[in-house]
Amino acid sequence: MQCAELQQHIDDRLDKQLSEAECTEMDAHLEHCAACRCAVVEEEQLREALRDMPIPDASAGFAARALRRAAAANAVDHHPVRKNAFMGGFAAALVAGFVLWFVSGVYDPSGEFAPQQVQLAEVSISLHETQSVKLAFNTPEALENVRVALVLPDHVELEGYPGRRQIAWYTNLRKGDNVLTLPLAGLRSEKGVFTAQIGTGKASKQLRFYLNVEQAGFSTLEAEGSV
Amino acid sequence: MKNIFSIWQARNTEDTGFEELLAPHIDRLYRLAYRFSGNRHDAEDLVQELLVKLYPRSTELNSIEKLGPWLSKSLYHLFIDQSRRITNSPVALAEGVGLELEEVACVNGRPDENMMRQQQFATLEKALFTINLDQRTLIAMHDMEGYTLPELSSMLDTPLGTLKSRLHRARASLREQLTEKQE
Numbered sequence: 508m509q510c511a512e513l514q515q516h517i518d519d520r521l522d523k524q525l526s527e528a529e530c531t532e533m534d535a536h537l538e539h540c541a542a543c544r545c546a547v548v549e550e551e552q553l554r555e556a557l558r559d560m561p562i563p564d565a566s567a568g569f570a571a572r573a574l575r576r577a578a579a580a581n582a583v584d585h586h587p588v589r590k591n592a593f594m595g596g597f598a599a600a601l602v603a604g605f606v607l608w609f610v611s612g613v614y615d616p617s618g619e620f621a622p623q624q625v626q627l628a629e630v631s632i633s634l635h636e637t638q639s640v641k642l643a644f645n646t647p648e649a650l651e652n653v654r655v656a657l658v659l660p661d662h663v664e665l666e667g668y669p670g671r672r673q674i675a676w677y678t679n680l681r682k683g684d685n686v687l688t689l690p691l692a693g694l695r696s697e698k699g700v701f702t703a704q705i706g707t708g709k710a711s712k713q714l715r716f717y718l719n720v721e722q723a724g725f726s727t728l729e730a731e732g733s734v
Numbered sequence: 735m736k737n738i739f740s741i742w743q744a745r746n747t748e749d750t751g752f753e754e755l756l757a758p759h760i761d762r763l764y765r766l767a768y769r770f771s772g773n774r775h776d777a778e779d780l781v782q783e784l785l786v787k788l789y790p791r792s793t794e795l796n797s798i799e800k801l802g803p804w805l806s807k808s809l810y811h812l813f814i815d816q817s818r819r820i821t822n823s824p825v826a827l828a829e830g831v832g833l834e835l836e837e838v839a840c841v842n843g844r845p846d847e848n849m850m851r852q853q854q855f856a857t858l859e860k861a862l863f864t865i866n867l868d869q870r871t872l873i874a875m876h877d878m879e880g881y882t883l884p885e886l887s888s889m890l891d892t893p894l895g896t897l898k899s900r901l902h903r904a905r906a907s908l909r910e911q912l913t914e915k916q917e
Contacts, residue, residue: 518902522876522883553909557877560855562768569778570760574753577785658775672775700773711819715773 508536513543517550629698629717637666637692642703642714643684650680653707655687660699662720666690680705693720752792756785759805766806769874770813772863780816784809806881807889810871817867861911869904876901 513536519525520533537544632638656675659665667690668674687703701718704711760781767777788795788808798804862870875881875889883901887894 518905519898522898522901524883524898553905553912554877556854556858557873558880560858560878562765563774565761565764565774565778569764569781570757573760573778573782573785574756576782577789578752580786581789660773660775700775702773702775706819 508532510536510540510543513537513540514546517547520547521550521554629719631719631721632663632691632693634693634696634720634722637690640689640691640701640718642687642689644680644687644705644712645684646680646682649682650707652677653680653705654711656702656704657689658702658704659691660697660701660718662693662695662697662699663701663718664692664694666692691718696720696722751796752789755792755795755801756788756805759802762802763805763809766809766875766879767813769878770810770871772859780809780813783816784812787812803881803885803889806875810875810889813871814867857912861908864911865904865907868900869907872897872901872904873908877905 513533516525516529516533520530525533537547630640632640654675654677656673657665659672659674661672665671665674698717698719700715703714705714706712763781763784764777767780768774771777771780784805788805795801862873865873872886875886876883881889883894883897886892887897890897892900
């Protein structure tokens with residue numbers, strides 16, 4: 508077995524898709540080839556890192572709550588009166604949403620727009636300070652009745668909405684660039700994913716980014732200590 | 735009267751059955767949903783939406799022999815459908831300028847071992863969310879959550895050979911992204 512052939516079969520080996528004879532042949536090559544041993548170890552390390560990537564626990568009581576809500580949601584479908592009550596609450600949220608929308612500042616767009624691949628960017632704000640993060644959306648034509656929904660990580664708050672983790676409202680978008688300025692306050696020194704979803708009834712687009720709350724001044728002290 | 739009573743009894747049994755049937759699977763569904771979506775809120779929303787959709791099908795669920803893989807498959811399809819709705823939206827994100835911070839705090843902390851591990855995970859996560867959706871979900875199910883190739887072949891209605899090739903290409907894309915990020 509040559510190096511090129513072996514390296515094509517590393518995945519198969521780790522996936523336990525090789526026969527005993529093929530494994531023996533591979534082992535014989537690995538015994539005297541440091542480069543291939545290294546390639547196998549690197550692949551094993553990548554697999555290990557993937558398996559070990561942490562998953563935060565679901566929020567407290569999620570399983571029981573989700574099961575209850577599944578039952579309740581299906582019950583609501585048969586009770587139009589409850590739907591009306593829901594719409595009333597939604598109208599109130601809409602008003603709140605417009606207040607938020609109109610705090611947007613003047614925006615001067617530049618650069619390339621609308622890459623297709625979603626990639627998580629990272630933004631840092633200081634602990635116990637309110638700083639503005641701007642989100643910009645681009646539409647090829649004006650859109651009415653667009654739903655904007657924000658999901659905040661636990662360690663930040665939107666100014667004026669203490670304790671709210673999810674905020675949604677309807678608005679209209681003008682053709683071209685639309686900007687939303689979010690005054691965010693960092694509550695704890697932590698990093699989490701911030702999600703903004705915007706869309707019509709049939710389709711939506713999601714922007715997710717890491718919001719990192721950092722302790723102001725902490726890094727400077729650390730850097731001085733390490734010199 | 736007897737009929738009404740038996741209908742009520744049947745409905746009541748059905749409701750209880752749903753919770754009993756699904757409760758043991760929720761942790762695993764949440765894990766998988768988290769691997770797909772990358773954050774807790776979206777993962778919980780995804781599981782919640784699946785449960786809402788499945789609730790009226792309690793009777794059918796009782797007849798499914800291997801419920802775990804069936805639920806994972808349903809979750810996968812729901813996630814893919816949602817993601818396609820997002821991709822097909824007329825609203826585009828101006829990502830190049832879409833995220834702007836007015837005052838950026840600068841931190842240069844001294845990394846210890848734990849931080850380095852966290853950074854490795856962060857790099858890996860960014861690379862995962864750069865490769866395409868089908869590749870990411872495949873890696874999530876096989877390499878992260880431990881579904882075997884035969885299980886996935888059955889779950890995704892895909893021949894084993896095709897699945898192996900896709901997984902091979904997915905890992906190659908991931909390694910390529912990791913190399914780019916390390917350079």
